[in-house]
Amino acid sequence: MRMSGLYRAVAGSSFRRYATYRVATAAGVFTNTVFGFFMSFTFIALWDQRPGLGGYDQAQALTFVWVGQGLLAATAVMGGGFREELQERIRTGEISIDLYRPVDLQLWWLAVDLGRSVFQLLGRGVVPVVVGGLIFELALPTDPLRWLLFGCALALGLLVAFALNYLVALMAFWLLDGNGLNMVSNLLGMFCSGMVMPLTVFPEGLGTALQWLPWAALLQVPADVLLGRYAGAGAFAVLLFPLLWAVALLLLGRLVQTAATRRVVVQGG
DSSP states (O other), X not given: OHHHHHHHHHHHHHHHHHHTOHHHHHHHHHHHHHHHHHHHHHHHHHHHXXXXXXXXXXXXXXXXXXXXXXXXXXXXXXXXXXXXXHHHHHHHTTHHHHHHSSSOHHHHHHHHHHHHHHHHIIIIIHHHHHHHHHHSOOOOOOOHHHHHHHHHHHHHHHHHHHHHHHXXXXXXXXXXXXXXXXXXHHHHHHHHHTSSSOGGGSOHHHHHHHHTSGGGGTTHHHHHHHTXXXXXXXXXXXXXXXXXXHHHHHHHHHHHHHHHHHHHHHHTO
């Protein structure tokens, strides 16, 4: 109970820390909203020529755009989360202080990222979706159950996002510079999550393959749940996809963390 209270305090502290960056938050809201408009007009032109593309009508496609803009900062799909901070601590050797703390390293950074992602979801995510809903016709549901399922899918997606970024950050134990890997991770995240285009729009073989990758849990799955593309028991069954990926990636992160810790001990003599 005492340790769980500690992690809650860490998450709360992280939330308050990001809440102090008011100008950056306002700039982020503006940027997400502007990009939402650019993508919306692009999607309108595309769906005018190809109605029903990817299995979405135009309102659903526009909803996909604005939900993506709402989740962009929360999922840290383009960076801006804890990943760079952890990499810097590894590079400078400050990670040794973290390893001496009587807390679990993975859970500590999970709490940090949870506080950050919740703030980004509220601070940068809500306003663009509201603006998009006021200007464009969106297919937002009125069924409370669907919003509840969306919330569950979103929570699991944020967990998958953390696990992916944690693995990338831990590679700094073996790499001198993580910038190159970060760029690759950002490109994979944007392309494979559906942030650029819904994965169902891609050619059948490629689109199907991408939907089985963990990045799909960041946007494609939550958006499809919100749009009601899964009915009945299927709406609950689809949540197993991000859940299984979250468990697998967190366990992999635990194994990599163990190997990295041993490496630190060996290097330190």
